[in-house]
Amino acid sequence: MPSFSLLARSLRNLGKCATSGFPDVREPTPPRFRGRPEVSEDCMGCQACAEQCPSGAIRTEPRDITSCGGADAGPAKFGTRLVLTVEVARCLFCGRCQEVCPKEAVKLGGCYDFSTQHPSGFDLRREVALAACGVCGRPFAPRGQLEWVGLRVVDQIDPSVRDAVKADLPAYRDLCPDCRRTISIRLNTHTEKYI
Numbered sequence: 716m717p718s719f720s721l722l723a724r725s726l727r728n729l730g731k732c733a734t735s736g737f738p739d740v741r742e743p744t745p746p747r748f749r750g751r752p753e754v755s756e757d758c759m760g761c762q763a764c765a766e767q768c769p770s771g772a773i774r775t776e777p778r779d780i781t782s783c784g785g786a787d788a789g790p791a792k793f794g795t796r797l798v799l800t801v802e803v804a805r806c807l808f809c810g811r812c813q814e815v816c817p818k819e820a821v822k823l824g825g826c827y828d829f830s831t832q833h834p835s836g837f838d839l840r841r842e843v844a845l846a847a848c849g850v851c852g853r854p855f856a857p858r859g860q861l862e863w864v865g866l867r868v869v870d871q872i873d874p875s876v877r878d879a880v881k882a883d884l885p886a887y888r889d890l891c892p893d894c895r896r897t898i899s900i901r902l903n904t905h906t907e908k909y910i
C-alpha cells in the first residue's frame with residue numbers, strides 16, 4: 716500500500732532535514748560553475764571585458780577629474796584614475812569577460828546567492844591609475860596596461876628591430892596618441908625607421 720510506505724519513510728526521516736541546509740550550509744560548486752564575476756588585483760584596466768560584455772554589466776568611468784590641455788584639443792577635463800564596475804544584477808553569467816581578459820584577472824567564481832533587497836551590494840569595483848602624457852600631461856591610458864603592452868612588444872617583435880624598439884620604448888610609450896603623432900619624427904621614434 717503506497718500510503719504505508721509513505722508513512723514509513725516519513726517516520727524514518729522524522730527529525731531530519733528533508734532539504735539541503737542552504738543558506739546555513741553552502742554546497743561546493745563544480746569547478747566550471749559560473750557565479751558572480753570576481754575581478755582580482757591583476758586587473759590592468761584595459762577594458763576588454765567591458766567592450767565584450769553583452770549586457771553592459773561592466774562599465775568604466777574616469778575618476779578624480781582634472782583639467783589640462785591636450786596637444787591639439789586645448790584645455791579639457793580628464794580623469795586621473797579609471798574605475799571599473801561590475802553590476803551583478805545585469806550579469807548573464809555568460810563568461811565572455813573571463814574569456815577575453817588578457818591577464819586572467821576576471822573569473823566567474825562560486826558566489827550564487829544573490830537574494831537581497833539591495834542588489835548593488837554585490838557590485839564589484841576596481842580602480843587603476845591612468846598614466847599622464849609626458850608632454851601635454853593628459854591622462855590617456857591605464858599605467859599597468861602601458862607597461863604590459865611594452866613588455867609584450869619587446870617580447871614578440873621581430874628580433875631584427877628588437878633592440879631599437881626597446882631603446883625607443885621609454886620615449887614614446889608615455890606619450891598620448893596626439894603627442895606621439897606630433898613629435899615622433901623629432902624624437903626619432905617614428906615607426907618608419909623600423910621598416
Ligand code: SF4
Nearest residue numbers: 758759761762764816
Ligand atoms: S585586465 Fe581583465 S578584468 Fe581588467 S579591464 Fe582588462 S579585461 Fe577587464
Ligand code: SF4
Nearest residue numbers: 768806807809810812
Ligand atoms: S559574465 Fe557575461 S554578462 Fe556577466 S559581466 Fe561577464 S561578460 Fe558581462
